[in-house]
Amino acid sequence: xxxxxxxxxxxxxxxxxxxxxxxxxxxxxxxxxxxxxxxxxxxxxxxxxxxxxxxxxxxxxxxxxxxxxxxxxxxxxxxxxxxxxxxxxxxxxxxxxxxxxxxxxxxxxxxxxxxxxxxxxxxxxxxxxxxxxxxxxxxxxxxxxxxxxxxxxxxxxxxxxxxxxxxxxxxxxxxxxxxxxxxxxxxxxxxxxxxxxxxxxxxxxxxxxxxxxxxxxxxxxxxxxxxxxxxxxxxxxxxxxxxxxxxxxxxxxxxxxxxxxxxxxxxxxxxxxxxxxxxxxxxxxxxxxxxxxxxxxxxxxxxxxxxxxxxxxxxxxxxxxxxxxxxxxxxxxxxxxxxxxxxxxxxxxxxxxxxxxxxxxxxxxxxxxxxxxx
Numbered sequence: 001x002x003x004x005x006x007x008x009x010x011x012x013x014x015x016x017x018x019x020x021x022x023x024x025x026x027x028x029x030x031x032x033x034x035x036x037x038x039x040x041x042x043x044x045x046x047x048x049x050x051x052x053x054x055x056x057x058x059x060x061x062x063x064x065x066x067x068x069x070x071x072x073x074x075x076x077x078x079x080x081x082x083x084x085x086x087x088x089x090x091x092x093x094x095x096x097x098x099x100x101x102x103x104x105x106x107x108x109x110x111x112x113x114x115x116x117x118x119x120x121x122x123x124x125x126x127x128x129x130x131x132x133x134x135x136x137x138x139x140x141x142x143x144x145x146x147x148x149x150x151x152x153x154x155x156x157x158x159x160x161x162x163x164x165x166x167x168x169x170x171x172x173x174x175x176x177x178x179x180x181x182x183x184x185x186x187x188x189x190x191x192x193x194x195x196x197x198x199x200x201x202x203x204x205x206x207x208x209x210x211x212x213x214x215x216x217x218x219x220x221x222x223x224x225x226x227x228x229x230x231x232x233x234x235x236x237x238x239x240x241x242x243x244x245x246x247x248x249x250x251x252x253x254x255x256x257x258x259x260x261x262x263x264x265x266x267x268x269x270x271x272x273x274x275x276x277x278x279x280x281x282x283x284x285x286x287x288x289x290x291x292x293x294x295x296x297x298x299x300x301x302x303x304x305x306x307x308x309x310x311x312x313x314x315x316x317x318x319x320x321x322x323x324x325x326x327x328x329x330x331x332x333x334x335x336x337x338x339x340x341x342x343x344x345x346x347x348x349x350x351x352x353x354x355x356x357x358x359x360x361x362x363x364x365x366x367x368x369x370x371x372x373x374x
Contacts, residue, residue: 002141003068003167006032009208013182017228018058018213021119025205028062031122036066036139038126042112044093046071046140049147051108053096057213059116060192061201063095068164071140075147076193147350148195150291158360159350160291167199169344170294175203177298177315178262178285180234184209187232189241195291196264200236230254235281238265243272251279260285263301270308273301286312290368292360293345296320309373317343322374327363338372339365 009015011026044050050072054060067074072093091108097115116125146167148160162170174180178200186204188211190197201211215226229235229245230253237245242263253259261276264287273284284301288311297320299312314320321329322336330336345366348359360366 003164003171003202004065004205009182009205013208014210015205016058016061016211016213017185017231018119019215019226021058023058023119025208027121031062032065032069034122035062036069038122039066039070039095039112043110044070044072044112046143047073048092049073049075049090050093050095051075051091053094053098054114055097056116057192058119059114060096062122063114064192067095068144068146069139069141071143073145073147075149076191146198148198148291149193159354160346161350162346166294166344166346167202170195171199171202171206173295173315173317173344174199175207177287177295178203178234178260180204180207180209182208184234185212185232186210186234186236187212187228188236189214189227189245190236190238190265194265195289195294196236196287199294200262204234233258233260235259235261237261237263239263239268239272240266242276246272246275246280253280256280257282259283262287264289267309267311268301268304270304273304277301286310288312290340290366291346292366293318293340293342293368296340296342296368307373315342320372320374321365322372332374335371335373337367338370339367341365 006025006029009025011024011029013025014022015025015028016023050067052060052063052067052074054063064074064076093110093112094108095112095114098111098113114126142164144164146162148162149157150160151157180186180203184204184207186200186209188197188200190200192198204211212228212232214228227245229249233255242261256279259281260283261281262285268284268286276284286299286301286303287295288297289295295315296318297312297314299310303310303312319341321339322334323329323339324336341364346360348354348361349356
């Protein structure tokens with residue numbers, strides 16, 4: 001039931017590159033296992049709701065995977081996050097670098113400080129984790145939940161819960177639709193709190209590939225020094241961030257011909273596409289979807305020459321309709337409201353948004369809030 005099958009990949013292969021550090025699959029697996037044992041030592045039990053506050057991308061992922069392995073209800077948080085108002089629930093555990101978090105903002109029954117100082121193995125970062133030698137009874141990954149916060153087109157946060165079956169099917173679809181394999185070197189510029197930023201690294205690790213992480217230094221539009229943009233062969237990025245990269249980085253990028261860029265989150269303009277193909281990559285793949293449904297459509301950016309608003313072809317299993325305001329299907333070529341169903345879509349929102357009569361679904365369809373045309 002593990003979301004990553006570490007044992008299916010050569011332990012010596014490189015799973016993560018962060019700056020000058022190369023982390024093998026064997027080391028990655030051991031860190032996840034040891035951190036899970038350490039959490040058990042802290043009294044963490046399956047079913048608890050946990051928030052993770054970490055800036056270092058590698059250790060953040062180790063904490064996420066350890067939490068899932070223990071069957072926790074996992075939500076990604078950042079310092080100064082308005083936990084109480086936006087998630088509508090009390091955290092059982094807050095884990096990570098808590099010194100910069102305002103105590104009144106984050107309400108949790110237990111605070112566990114984990115502030116790794118370097119990239120040494122977890123066994124060298126803390127003591128006492130080895131006190132739990134066999135925690136088989138506490139490994140409840142099948143019961144884990146991953147909570148995503150999304151605002152969609154409403155501007156108000158909603159909580160989307162995804163169970164492990166949903167996550168695994170989405171990860172498998174990402175791997176298949178984007179042809180991810182053991183030679184993939186992924187750089188994701190979408191956060192781990194987004195569905196793309198969560199599923200693309202998992203799909204890469206499941207294929208035996210390598211994920212490149214941004215060095216844990218402040219990165220913004222004026223500071224790209226920690227972004228290994230020119231050493232990846234698969235880049236996941238929103239169109240606006242891609243435009244910033246193209247404007248701020250030397251051109252052409254190294255290994256341009258071997259690189260694919262995947263864009264999602266908003267429409268890709270022809271101008272940005274052409275500039276990216278000229279200096280950064282040889283292929284651009286567009287994805288359209290939602291946190292609630294996962295991928296809905298994907299396709300090459302050459303489709304923009306057919307229609308400037310194109311987002312691709314419906315992926316396997318996705319049903320897409322264009323309807324009027326009463327839910328009646330519109331004819332092909334006519335503009336209307338997009339609605340969709342996928343095999344791995346959510347079952348309803350949590351918290352205040354989940355109390356609505358439709359709970360985010362109308363007649364079994366999800367309406368992402370977009371207008372479209374088939």
